[in-house]
Amino acid sequence: xxxxxxxxxxxxxxACSSTSSSSTHLCLSDQTASLLEFKNTLSFNxxxxxxxxxxxxxxxxxxxxxxxxxxxxxxxxGHIIAIDLSDGCLQGSLHANSTLFQLRQLQQxxxxxxxxxxxxxxxxxxxxxxxxxxxxxxxxxxGLIPHEISLLSSLVSLDLSYSSLTFDATGFDRLSRxxxxxxxxxxxxxxxxxVSVASFSNLSSSMETLSLGTCQLHGEFPSEVLSLPxxxxxxxxxxxxxxxxxxxxxxxxSLVSLDLxxxxxxGSIPSSFGNLxxxxxxxxxQNDFQGEIPDVFENLDKLTILKFGSNNFSGQxxxxxxxxxxxTQIDLSHNRLEGTLPNHVTRLQFLQYLTLSNNxxxxxxxxxxxxxxxxxxxxxxxxxxxxxxxxxxxxxxVMVIDLSxxxxxGPIPSSLFDLNNLSSLLLSSNNFSGVIESSILSKLExxxxxxxxxxxxxxxxxxxxxxxxxFPQLTRVLFSSCSVRKFPSFFRTSKVEVLDLxxxxxxxxxxxxxxxxxxxxxxxNLSNKFLTxxxxxxxxxxxxxxxxxxxxxxxxxxxxxxxxxxxxxxxxLLLISENILTGNIPSLICNWTSLVVLDLSKNNxxxxxxxxxxxxxxxxxxxxxxxxxxxxxxxxxxxxxC
Ligand SMILES: *[C@@H]1O[C@H](CO)[C@@H](O)[C@H](O)[C@H]1NC(C)=O
Ligand SMILES: *[C@@H]1O[C@H](CO)[C@@H](O)[C@H](O)[C@H]1NC(C)=O
Ligand SMILES: *[C@@H]1O[C@H](CO)[C@@H](O)[C@H](O)[C@H]1NC(C)=O
Ligand SMILES: *[C@@H]1O[C@H](CO)[C@@H](O)[C@H](O)[C@H]1NC(C)=O
Ligand SMILES: *[C@@H]1O[C@H](CO)[C@@H](O)[C@H](O)[C@H]1NC(C)=O
Ligand SMILES: *[C@@H]1O[C@H](CO)[C@@H](O)[C@H](O)[C@H]1NC(C)=O
Ligand SMILES: *[C@@H]1O[C@H](CO)[C@@H](O)[C@H](O)[C@H]1NC(C)=O
Ligand SMILES: *[C@@H]1O[C@H](CO)[C@@H](O)[C@H](O)[C@H]1NC(C)=O
Ligand SMILES: *[C@@H]1O[C@H](CO)[C@@H](O)[C@H](O)[C@H]1NC(C)=O
Ligand SMILES: *[C@@H]1O[C@H](CO)[C@@H](O)[C@H](O)[C@H]1NC(C)=O
Ligand SMILES: *[C@@H]1O[C@H](CO)[C@@H](O)[C@H](O)[C@H]1NC(C)=O
Ligand SMILES: *[C@@H]1O[C@H](CO)[C@@H](O)[C@H](O)[C@H]1NC(C)=O
Numbered sequence: 001x002x003x004x005x006x007x008x009x010x011x012x013x014x015a016c017s018s019t020s021s022s023s024t025h026l027c028l029s030d031q032t033a034s035l036l037e038f039k040n041t042l043s044f045n046x047x048x049x050x051x052x053x054x055x056x057x058x059x060x061x062x063x064x065x066x067x068x069x070x071x072x073x074x075x076x077x078g079h080i081i082a083i084d085l086s087d088g089c090l091q092g093s094l095h096a097n098s099t100l101f102q103l104r105q106l107q108q109x110x111x112x113x114x115x116x117x118x119x120x121x122x123x124x125x126x127x128x129x130x131x132x133x134x135x136x137x138x139x140x141x142x143g144l145i146p147h148e149i150s151l152l153s154s155l156v157s158l159d160l161s162y163s164s165l166t167f168d169a170t171g172f173d174r175l176s177r178x179x180x181x182x183x184x185x186x187x188x189x190x191x192x193x194x195v196s197v198a199s200f201s202n203l204s205s206s207m208e209t210l211s212l213g214t215c216q217l218h219g220e221f222p223s224e225v226l227s228l229p230x231x232x233x234x235x236x237x238x239x240x241x242x243x244x245x246x247x248x249x250x251x252x253x254s255l256v257s258l259d260l261x262x263x264x265x266x267g268s269i270p271s272s273f274g275n276l277x278x279x280x281x282x283x284x285x286q287n288d289f290q291g292e293i294p295d296v297f298e299n300l301d302k303l304t305i306l307k308f309g310s311n312n313f314s315g316q317x318x319x320x321x322x323x324x325x326x327x328t329q330i331d332l333s334h335n336r337l338e339g340t341l342p343n344h345v346t347r348l349q350f351l352q353y354l355t356l357s358n359n360x361x362x363x364x365x366x367x368x369x370x371x372x373x374x375x376x377x378x379x380x381x382x383x384x385x386x387x388x389x390x391x392x393x394x395x396x397x398v399m400v401i402d403l404s405x406x407x408x409x410g411p412i413p414s415s416l417f418d419l420n421n422l423s424s425l426l427l428s429s430n431n432f433s434g435v436i437e438s439s440i441l442s443k444l445e446x447x448x449x450x451x452x453x454x455x456x457x458x459x460x461x462x463x464x465x466x467x468x469x470x471f472p473q474l475t476r477v478l479f480s481s482c483s484v485r486k487f488p489s490f491f492r493t494s495k496v497e498v499l500d501l502x503x504x505x506x507x508x509x510x511x512x513x514x515x516x517x518x519x520x521x522x523x524x525n526l527s528n529k530f531l532t533x534x535x536x537x538x539x540x541x542x543x544x545x546x547x548x549x550x551x552x553x554x555x556x557x558x559x560x561x562x563x564x565x566x567x568x569x570x571x572x573l574l575l576i577s578e579n580i581l582t583g584n585i586p587s588l589i590c591n592w593t594s595l596v597v598l599d600l601s602k603n604n605x606x607x608x609x610x611x612x613x614x615x616x617x618x619x620x621x622x623x624x625x626x627x628x629x630x631x632x633x634x635x636x637x638x639x640x641x642c
Contacts, residue, residue, distance in 0.1 A: 026078045027065035030102070035065055035080070037099040041092075045115050048089035055088060074105070082108035086135065091115035094124075094141075101127040108133040112159065119143035120165070125151050137186065138162040145190075150174030156181050161188040161211065168194045176202040184209040188235070192217050197242070200225050207231055213259070214238040221265075223247045230254055237261035237283070246270055257281035261307075264288050271296050279303055285331065286310040293318045293337070303327055309355065310334040317361060323347055331355040333379065341366050350374050357402065358382040365408060367392035370419065381405050381426065389413050397421045404428040404451065412436065412458075417443045424449040428478065433457035438490045442469035453480035453500065462490045470494065479504065480525070492517035492538065499538075502527040502546065509533035522570070526550070534560050544573045548599070552576065555583030570594050577601040585610055 025032075039059050055069035065080070066073035072082035080103045094100070094116055101123040109128065112135045120141045125148035128134075132154050142164035149171060152158075158179070167175075167187070172195040182204045193216035201222040203210075210225070213235050221244035226234065231252040236242060237259050245267040255276050266288040274296025285307045292315035293308060304326050313335040321330055325347050333355045340363030341356075351372055357379045364387035369378055371392055377400040385403065388410025395418040404426045411434035412427065423446045432455040440463075441447070452458050460479060463469070471494040479488075484504040491499070497520045507530040521539030524546070531550040537560045539545075556576070561568040571592055577599045584607025585600065 025064035025066065026073055026075075027080070028078050031078075031080050032061065032065045034099040034102045035059060035068075035071070036061060041095070041098060042090055043092040044089045045091045048115070052087065052089060054090070055085060056090075072108075077105075079103075079105035081105055082133075084108070084110040085114065086110045086112040088114050091117070091140070093118040094121055096121040096123050098123075104128070105130060107131060107154075110135040111139045112137040114139050116140040117142070120146060122146040122148045125149050128152070130154055132156045132181075135159040136163060136165075141165060144168060145171050147171045147174060150178040153178050154181060155179050157184040157186075158182065159184070159186040160190055161186045163190070166191040166194070169196050169199075172196075173199045173202070176200065180204045181206060183207060183230070186211040187215055188213045190215055197221050203228070205229065208254075209233040211235045212239070217242045220244055226251055226255075226258075228252055232256040232278075235259040236263055239263050243288075248272070251276060253278070255279050259283045260287055262286045266290070269293055274299060276300060277302070280326075281305045283307040284311060289313060292316065293332075295320050297321045298323055301325055304350075305329045307331040308335070313337055317356070317359065325349070327351055328374070329353040329355075332359065333357040335359055337361065340364075341369075344368065345372075348372055352376045355379040356383065360384055362386065365389050365403060370398065370416070371396055373397075376400070378402065389416070391415045395419045399446075400424040400426075402426040403430065406430050408432065410434075414440065417441065419444070421446055423447060423473065424451075426451045427455065428452060429454040431455065431457070435459050435461050437461055437463045438469045438488075439463035439465065439467065442471060446473055447471065448473045449476045450474065451476070451478040452482060453478045455482055457483060459483040459485060460488050461486065462488070468493070471496075475520070487514055489514035489538075495520040497521060498523040500525040504528060506530055507532070509535060510538065512536045514538070527575070537561060540568070541570050542568055543570045543594075545571060546573075546575045547579065548575045549578040552579040552581060554581065556581060556586055556589075568592065568594075572596045575599045577603070579603055581605050584608060 036059065039056050042056060044054060058069045065071055066078065070084045071080060073079060074081050083106065104127055106128050107130050109131060116139050125146055129151050131152050134152065134155060137159045140163060144166050145160065147170055167190055172192065176199045183206050185207065186209065188211050197217055197219040201224055203225065205228055207228050208230050209232060217239040218241035221236065221242055223245050224247065227247050227250045229252060232254050233256055238261065240262055242263045244265045246269060248270045249272050251272055253275060256278050257280055259281060261283045262285065264287060268291030269289060271294040273294060277299055279300055280302050281304065283305065288311065290312040293313050295318040297303065297318060297320040303324055306321060306327060307329065309331040310333065314337065316339040317332060317337040319342060322342050322345050327348065328350050329352060331353065337359040339361060341361065343366055345368045352374050353376060361380065361383040362385065365380065365385055367390050371394040373396055375396050375398045378398060379402040381402045382405040385406035385408055387408065389408065391413045392415050395415060398419055399421050400423065407430060409431040412432055417440050422444050425447060426449065428451045436458065459482060469490060471491060474491065474494045474496055476498045477491060477496055478500045480500045481503040484501060484506060487506055487510050499521060502525040506528055509532055512535040515536035515538040518538040519540065522541055523544040524539055524542055527546045527548045528550050531552060534552065537545065572594045573596060581603040582605060584605060587610040590610055
């Protein structure tokens with residue numbers, strides 16, 4: 001017995017030391033050779049190599065291949081069972097004769113994020129029939145996916161996303177019937193325009209993840225797929241011709257995310273929705289859903305993103321969404337939802353985006369909105385909100401408030417100006433009233449966009465305390481059709497680019513002093529009814545200037561633009577119709593080389609049209625000379641009137 005054991009040990013020892021050191025390796029020598037040969041056929045992307053060192057660098061004949069980076073072996077048999085060369089800087093073609101395909105026991109292959117070209121060689125499927133995990137995401141492969149993919153009947157996870165691959169009807173139909181263990185199917189950006197969506201009903205009942213975004217799917221998606229018992233993640237976004245209905249009763253209770261963004265699902269939302277207690281994301285934006293949204297959100301404690309915008313929902317807006325605890329985004333915009341916002345809300349502590357625009361929501365604007373701790377954007381524009389907005393405590397970090405196109409009245413509450421992070425305040429087309437003073441407004445140091453147009457009772461004024469307030473971020477000021485009486489020159493040191501003061505009550509003129517500064521201004525609308533004179537026009541770099549419908553008299557003056565010629569350098573659109581201008585078109589206009597549109601109609605001008613206006617080869621499209629007394633070359637006029 002002892003001798004026999006010794007001999008055995010001796011034989012073992014001898015065997016180990018006499019052959020090459022690789023025999024102590026777990027890795028089988030023919031598999032090492034296959035991998036090394038495969039390595040020799042690889043090319044690497046030079047650009048990618050600057051940032052990473054490919055795992056294949058560690059592949060050499062001295063070390064056990066099972067210890068190479070990206071390689072895993074079966075502990076007992078030594079067979080290579082997993083290769084992970086994701087992000088490997090690999091490029092070039094993978095040929096059907098590659099020695100890689102000799103590794104028949106392979107169970108997991110990850111070639112994601114490489115730069116292969118050409119099609120997937122079919123041996124990858126008919127030799128690797130034991131694969132359970134295959135990842136060719138962003139691998140660079142293109143062309144038709146070989147039908148042999150249906151041989152991978154052990155596959156649990158398949159990712160072919162973000163390559164330029166195409167499934168045909170046969171290939172996908174066979175896959176859906178034969179891959180009975182499949183749980184994850186990730187095919188984003190695969191061309192499936194030739195696939196019959198009915199095939200999805202043959203998928204394995206173990207499905208957990210179905211990612212089919214931007215796959216050019218069309219037809220009616222079988223709703224029973226959404227009832228598969230283990231289904232967690234469904235992504236069908238950006239299949240604009242894919243229709244379908246949600247199953248009435250048995251939506252998968254495991255659902256964690258359901259993203260139907262920009263498909264054409266229709267029908268209504270079943271109330272069984274209230275049973276999706278695991279759900280975190282629901283995106284139904286831009287579909288054809290209709291009917292009432294069932295008010296069943298009270299148990300959806302994990303829901304963080306709720307987007308039902310741009311459908312045809314009607315009836316009462318669900319109130320239980322305001323009781324969600326984890327939600328960060330609520331978007332119900334562009335529907336026909338009615339109802340009011342709740343007066344009191346205690347949850348929504350994580351809500352960042354609330355978008356209810358373009359509905360029929362009525363009632364008041366509750367002030368809890370401005371105290372929710374995480375809020376970034378409130379968009380309630382284009383609804384039927386009324387009443388006035390009260391004062392509130394604890395201003396939050398909201399950056400965008402859009403209440404435009406409602407019927408809200410009363411003064412803009414002073415606490416709104418305590419919202420330090422506010423960058424857009426959009427209140428146009430309401431019935432607000434009162435005076436906004438520069439001292440109050442300047443508290444909003446981050447204000448970028450201020451829109452109050454069409455609030456007939458709102459005016460703007462400089463505080464009478466001698467202080468020059470600054471508006472360091474303010475870029476857009478839209479105050480059309482309000483009650484502004486004086487040109488708000490207090491904005492002039494800021495970066496205001498767009499200033500719309502049309503249709504206000506600014507009378508008299510704009511003085512040289514008021515027009516100083518304004519370095520950033522490129523669009524100015526002073527179409528107003530009451531302006532009688534201009535010492536100077538604000539803005540050295542104006543592109544668009546609208547002075548129509550005022551009381552400006554006399555000739556067009558070069559002093560309006562306080563600039564050395566050729567001036568003004570960027571002015572492309574100048575509208576001065578409906579004034580009382582006299583005199584002729586000054587020939588200096590010939591030097592305004594950026595001018596594209598000039599409207600002088602409905603004035604009392606006369607004289608000849610400068611010769612040069614006929615020579616504008618690149619630009620001037622439009623001189624409207626109605627109700628003026630010009631004479632000149634008629635053919636020039638015809639050409640430039642259009
Ligand atoms: C082979 O790779 C191992 C590490 O994987 C390294 O230690 C060794 O130096 C390499 N040998 C050669 C010849 O490159
Ligand atoms: C594939 O890549 C290799 C190496 O980069 C190149 O020689 C070959 O022309 C490419 N083939 C195609 C079809 O692009
Ligand atoms: C493998 O196939 C490619 C393309 O068909 C060919 O260029 C190459 O020579 C073949 N390699 C071997 C070792 O046969
Ligand atoms: C389905 O998979 C089995 C192996 O499990 C294979 O024998 C058969 O050919 C496959 N069928 C198709 C249609 O690919
Ligand atoms: C495929 O690999 C990529 C890169 O490693 C990874 O991000 C992706 O999640 C993988 N897909 C699956 C289904 O595991
Ligand atoms: C595949 O789905 C079709 C349509 O739903 C069905 O008629 C057929 O029986 C299914 N085949 C298998 C193998 O499940
Ligand atoms: C959807 O259908 C329209 C009309 O048939 C077609 O023009 C469009 O390309 C289709 N879109 C996709 C993504 O297949
Ligand atoms: C929700 O689930 C419960 C139990 O699983 C079931 O009895 C009830 O009918 C479901 N509700 C809806 C609306 O489907
Ligand atoms: C929206 O729903 C109404 C009925 O509620 C219907 O009359 C209308 O045609 C639908 N609009 C669209 C675009 O589906
Ligand atoms: C939120 O839930 C509380 C009780 O938990 C209830 O009193 C309140 O009415 C609910 N609010 C809304 C808007 O559903
Ligand atoms: C305002 O924004 C800044 C960053 O832009 C952030 O650090 C700060 O916390 C915000 N203020 C409030 C009150 O949330
Ligand atoms: C206008 O341009 C012409 C030729 O380009 C030049 O001779 C003339 O001095 C310019 N006039 C003014 C006022 O700049």
